[in-house]
Amino acid sequence: MDEELQSFMDTMLHLHTEQKMDALARHMADDSLSLEHRLSVLDALLRQRELWLAFVFALSLEATGHQHWLISLSLSFGGLLYGSRSEHTRAIPLLREQCQGFAIEQREQAFTIISAVMADQIRLRASEPNAEKDMVYLLEICKAVIPSLRTWFDWTASVPDVTPETLRQQKIAAAPPTLYPLPANRRPRRVVLSMPDSYFVHRLQTAMLTYGYQVTVRYISGGSGTDLLVDPISVIKLCQMTGAELLVLRADQMMAHLILFHAMLIRLRQLMPDLKIMLVSIDSWTLQAGLEGERPIISIDPFYVRVLSLLDGIWESDSPFLETWNLPVFSNKVLHAPLPHAGHIGPPDPPMLARMSYIGSVHSTVHWHRSFWQLATRLLNVPVEYQQHSFVDTAGFAKKESEESMKGVHSLITYNNHKAFIHRSTVIVNLTRKPNLACIVTNRSFEVPLNGALLVQEFAPGMHHYFTPGEHYLEFRSVAELSAIARFIAEHPEDAEEIRRCGSAFAREHYSDEKLIGYLDKFLWP
Numbered sequence: 001m002d003e004e005l006q007s008f009m010d011t012m013l014h015l016h017t018e019q020k021m022d023a024l025a026r027h028m029a030d031d032s033l034s035l036e037h038r039l040s041v042l043d044a045l046l047r048q049r050e051l052w053l054a055f056v057f058a059l060s061l062e063a064t065g066h067q068h069w070l071i072s073l074s075l076s077f078g079g080l081l082y083g084s085r086s087e088h089t090r091a092i093p094l095l096r097e098q099c100q101g102f103a104i105e106q107r108e109q110a111f112t113i114i115s116a117v118m119a120d121q122i123r124l125r126a127s128e129p130n131a132e133k134d135m136v137y138l139l140e141i142c143k144a145v146i147p148s149l150r151t152w153f154d155w156t157a158s159v160p161d162v163t164p165e166t167l168r169q170q171k172i173a174a175a176p177p178t179l180y181p182l183p184a185n186r187r188p189r190r191v192v193l194s195m196p197d198s199y200f201v202h203r204l205q206t207a208m209l210t211y212g213y214q215v216t217v218r219y220i221s222g223g224s225g226t227d228l229l230v231d232p233i234s235v236i237k238l239c240q241m242t243g244a245e246l247l248v249l250r251a252d253q254m255m256a257h258l259i260l261f262h263a264m265l266i267r268l269r270q271l272m273p274d275l276k277i278m279l280v281s282i283d284s285w286t287l288q289a290g291l292e293g294e295r296p297i298i299s300i301d302p303f304y305v306r307v308l309s310l311l312d313g314i315w316e317s318d319s320p321f322l323e324t325w326n327l328p329v330f331s332n333k334v335l336h337a338p339l340p341h342a343g344h345i346g347p348p349d350p351p352m353l354a355r356m357s358y359i360g361s362v363h364s365t366v367h368w369h370r371s372f373w374q375l376a377t378r379l380l381n382v383p384v385e386y387q388q389h390s391f392v393d394t395a396g397f398a399k400k401e402s403e404e405s406m407k408g409v410h411s412l413i414t415y416n417n418h419k420a421f422i423h424r425s426t427v428i429v430n431l432t433r434k435p436n437l438a439c440i441v442t443n444r445s446f447e448v449p450l451n452g453a454l455l456v457q458e459f460a461p462g463m464h465h466y467f468t469p470g471e472h473y474l475e476f477r478s479v480a481e482l483s484a485i486a487r488f489i490a491e492h493p494e495d496a497e498e499i500r501r502c503g504s505a506f507a508r509e510h511y512s513d514e515k516l517i518g519y520l521d522k523f524l525w526p
Contacts, residue, residue: 024053028060035066042070046113049120051077059087069098069110069145076141077117080134088137096144104290110145111291115435118142119365135375142372148292148437149369153376157480162488164495170470178320178465179510180337180519186212189521190242194218194235195250199411200281200339204248206412207340207513211521216242220253232264239272246524247275251282251314258307265310276312276524280339284319285440292437298324305329312524315339318440320465335523336465338446340513342412345423348452348504352497354490355383356456357425359418359444362386370431376479382486384429387421422451426500427489429482430457441466449473449507454500456485466511472503 027033027041038061045054055078058071072095079087099110121138125131143149151157191208195201197219208215218238220231239247247268254261268275288298305327308314313333320336361367362374377384422428428448432439439460446466448455455473457463469475474496476482489496509515 020050020053021056024057028057035061035068038066039068039070042074043109043113046070046074046077047116049117051081051117054078055082067094067098069095069106072098073110073113073141073145076144080137080141092140092144095141099145099147107291111437114142114145115368118368122363122368122371123365132375132378135371136379139372139375142369146437149372152478153372154478154480155376155379157478159480159484159487162474162481162484164492167470167474167495167499171468174464174468174470177467177506177510178336181522182515182518183522183525186518186521187525188212188214189245190214190216191246191248192216192218192235192239192242192244193248194220194231194238195248195253195280196220197407197411199407199415200250202408202411203340203342203415204280206342207517211514211517213246213517214242216244220250232260236264236267236271239268239275244272244275246278248278248280251279254279254307255304258304262303262307262310265307269310277310278313278315278520278524279308279311280315282314282316284316284322284324285434285436285438287324288322290436292433292439298327300324300327308333315520317446317466318442318462319438320441320462335520337516337519338443338466338511340516341419341447341450342415343513344450344452344508345416345419346452347508348426348454348497348500350424350426350452352426352454352489352493352500355385356427356429356486356489357385357387358429358431359387359421359425360389360431362388366435367431367433369433369437373431373479377482380479380483382479382483384482384486387425389418419447419451422448422453425453427454427456427496430455432458432460446507446511449503450511452500452504454489454496455503456482467503467506471499472506474499 028038038057042054042057042061045051045057051074054074058074058078061068061071062075072091075087075091076095077088079085079089079091099106102110118138125134139149139153143153191213193201193204193208193215194217201217201219205215205217216238218235220235235247238244249261265277268277287300308329311333313335314330315335315337317336317338324330325334358373360370363371374384374386376382428444430442430444430448432442432445434440439458441460441462445455445457445460445463449467449472457473457475459475459477463469463473463475467473474485474488476485
């Protein structure tokens, strides 16, 4: 966006509605402005969720003989939201045609706009009792712009057959999961966990203590000013005082204060050259830019690479097949395994229920597409019960009153309640798609089988690194395939029960806390 246009948008978006309309009318009347300039204004209006202004502007542009996907997109949203369904209906097929054959830049532009508008609409409609019809129309707009949504939410697709034989073929086609070696002998290694107080650190601490490690926890503050200087210095002193053999850091905390942590790592390397330093909770999928299905764009800041080069390892599980891992800085430094779960509730002993349960933020403004799964399963009568996360409100935001329940001694109690719900539910649907539409392996991918439930998961390539589809869990790519799985569970309960038990046994055998710390031990001290 050029400076003149940026100035115009900054000025207009701070005006009252009537003043905005006047400013936009004057802009539209300026014959010296090019179509490209006007389309840039339309793009900015959509990104700012000024849908009424975008609708009026698009009607004006169309009236003067212009056609463009931004115009059609504005008309489709505006026609739906402002009582002109004929405009919406007319714009959809034209929008779909105009979006065919998009270049990567156009796809990302359109996706960014759709995501901004949908995040707003999901938030506004989350509590409306009669929003279902509008959600169907909103989905049609998204499907016109994003081709993959047409497959996921195809109302007319035939439900495929899922049988014991088709699952057997699926197992044969899949590569076996990767199994890691364990150390020949355990040593009571001295560990410092330096990270914010959350259930992650308590899960790690519990597992390491059970394994026999000697663990000291240093909670990193979330403050600013002198806190940022005190934390790295205190971590260095603590590692020296305890004679630490391993220091574990959280990625998000390190990324927030990268320069300070870089200095801390350099100093630790000087003072304690034998100390192993491990990074956990890295959202690996964010290391590659671009939408799902495109050639990945690997763009990592050179300074970040310098920091990562000082580490002995990165512990990640969400994207084991990421092309980023082929970069030299990651060579032999990535442990692809889940973080420990501080035990599990039990084996798959409750009788398996006919319905499936989903636990999570259904109306998340970040994962806005998840609301369409709830819509699709309801319209197609797929038996999925949606359960909002206990520490998330109905709009998908963390509840302030429950933040303390995810810290300190309370965190494992809260987490155990969550695991107990999984255990009782017996069949759990897991949606894995992130904001860029990439499907990853999530924490839930391991929690479900570990706690004795049948995992029914949205297809994520990385899962095949850990489990075998059709043998340890069931995977789906569309609402039609999810419907087929529901029918399979109802018609072949004994076979579904066998998958449930096999997945649970495999998870508890290979991804128990003891095994995971053993993998870490062997990885760092081969």
